Amino acid sequence: MRQLDTALGLGAIRGPLGRIVKVALYALVVFVFAGPLLALLVSAFGLVTDPTKLTLIPHDLTLDNFRTAFDQGVLGYLANSLIVVGGGLLLQIAVSVTAAYALARKQFPGVRMVLFLILSTMMLPEEILAIPLSLVLADVPVLHVNLIGSLAGMIVPVGAWAFAILVMTEFMRDVPIELEEAARIDGAGDLRIFWSVILPVCRPALGVLGIFGFTMIWDQYILPLLVAQDAKQFTLALALRSLRADEQVGTGVLIASALLALLPSVVVFLALQRQFMRGLTSGAIKG
Structure with a gap:
């Protein structure tokens, strides 16, 4: 052989x-x-x-490193991070798949301009957006709600991510139009087609977005720094910076905290690795 x-x-x-x-x-x-x-x-x-x-x-x-880390409130910071990444990822996927469905399967004037504007947001570094974002979160337009000092202020800004929208748009464009036409002949509407036809075909892309979206939200540092006003609102990324600056905390405690920050990303990758690899393979074949 x-x-x-x-x-x-x-x-x-x-x-x-x-x-x-x-x-x-x-x-x-x-x-x-x-x-x-x-x-x-x-x-x-x-x-x-x-x-x-x-x-x-x-x-x-x-186990003394972990005991000391728990005494420093690391479990609370970990819980904050899990809440932010859970809510942010669900919101991000919901926004991405609905926006991508409109951009990929519907024809309307200015669709290319919309894609260009979405793509242009990827060119702006977080440091440039920090001050405008803090002003918007302090007084959300229309609603006039102050999200500074709450975990919601860390979740809402990550709900729309240009990378996720563009990836889902490209996958949905490659779904055969015959599947949609057959569903319409059977009497299915847009919502039924979106839920029962388009999304199942794009499942590999959802795995890719799950891993990249989780990593993007989990590694956020500037956004929690802008929003958090109290140590109880810190995410684990901010907590690691605080622990590093504390001279009373030993190196072993900092490493134990870093291990706790690493484990969720590893678990998510192992859970979604099959969909992730299928998504990458599908993109390579289509390209």
């Missing part, structure tokens, strides 16, 4: 020497990518006094 070649041409290397070279290269790749994560995991359960001397070998294992 013919073996497939690899990107590095390792498939052409035969014999014992070839196996040794492959094992060495694979071990090097695993060490480069998994080494920092393993060092973080080991150090979170160890006594770390110098952040420049992390180790991959466990010794003097203890």
